[in-house]
Amino acid sequence: MNPLSRAVMLSAALALAVPAFASTAFFPVRLAERVVVELPADWKVVEGGPRGKPEDTVAWEARAQGEIDAASALRFAADAYDADGRVAARVAVRYHPWQKVAQQDVAEATEYEVQQIDQATREAVEKSVGKLGVSVLEWKGTAKRDFHGASALVTEYKRSPYDGNGTFVVRMLRVFDGPHSFTVTVSYREADAERLAPVCDRILASLHRASQP
Numbered sequence: 471m472n473p474l475s476r477a478v479m480l481s482a483a484l485a486l487a488v489p490a491f492a493s494t495a496f497f498p499v500r501l502a503e504r505v506v507v508e509l510p511a512d513w514k515v516v517e518g519g520p521r522g523k524p525e526d527t528v529a530w531e532a533r534a535q536g537e538i539d540a541a542s543a544l545r546f547a548a549d550a551y552d553a554d555g556r557v558a559a560r561v562a563v564r565y566h567p568w569q570k571v572a573q574q575d576v577a578e579a580t581e582y583e584v585q586q587i588d589q590a591t592r593e594a595v596e597k598s599v600g601k602l603g604v605s606v607l608e609w610k611g612t613a614k615r616d617f618h619g620a621s622a623l624v625t626e627y628k629r630s631p632y633d634g635n636g637t638f639v640v641r642m643l644r645v646f647d648g649p650h651s652f653t654v655t656v657s658y659r660e661a662d663a664e665r666l667a668p669v670c671d672r673i674l675a676s677l678h679r680a681s682q683p
Contacts, residue, residue: 496676497532500539501546502565503650508676509538509548509561510669517562518546550658550666556635559658559666561673569651576646577621579614584623588612591625605630607637618678620645628660636661643674 495511511529518540519531528548531538540546544567550559579587588611596606608628615624625642632638640657656673658666 495529496672497528498537498676499528499532499546499548500537500541500680501563501652502541502544503652504680504682505563505652505654506676506678506680507561507563507654507673509673510550513548513550513559513561515546515548518543550669552659552662557659558662559670560656561670562655564653564655566651566653567649569646569648571646571648571651573621573647576614576623584612584614587623588625591623592627595625595627599629599632602632604632615643617643617645620647620679635659639663639667641670641674643677 496508497511498506498508500506509528511527511532513528515526515528515531515538519526519538528538544565545563547560547562549557552558591612592606592609599606606627607630610626610628612623612625615622623644623646625644626640628637628639630637637660638657639660640655642653642655644653645651654674654677656670658670
């Protein structure tokens with residue numbers, strides 16, 4: 471296994487997280503490395519919130535400045551809950567300051583190397599979720615995508631229920647950029663796809679890097 475595949479496998483394992491629906495109002499969340507993402511107002515911040523209080527809503531966290539400043543956190547997560555208080559969707563961001571794989575490595579990766587990366591990613595995911603008694607039901611693969619001028623790797627799969635909470639669709643976007651590397655994982659319960667898939671699509675579409683000050 472080449473160094474890029476090994477790095478991808480490790481970052482995939484670290485990025486995984488098994489945890490009223492989203493409103494139409496979205497607020498920006500400013501994360502480390504100038505990454506910005508917009509989240510629904512009624513999702514709850516469960517990790518990395520600036521006030522350090524678990525499960526404040528996005529709107530509550532953003533009430534003072536109209537946005538959330540979580541730039542000092544290396545881990546951030548927010549959940550959407552259903553009427554029974556169960557997680558229906560999640561977005562999780564993880565940073566990898568130890569990462570040595572550079573943008574050039576991903577940009578120049580051949581189709582064969584991307585296939586190797588995909589295989590390494592699947593092995594990492596299956597091993598990680600397997601510890602929770604969860605299995606991968608469908609693997610849609612990994613592909614290179616443009617992320618505002620940077621090369622990103624996007625992986626999508628479907629996993630079995632955890633704690634009886636239904637099958638989840640998972641998308642994982644990874645940007646390898648040395649110590650500035652990060653992973654964004656967005657997932658939602660398949661049974662609620664009609665309502666949650668568009669919300670998760672918008673979250674991923676909003677993801678960008680702010681310009682230098």
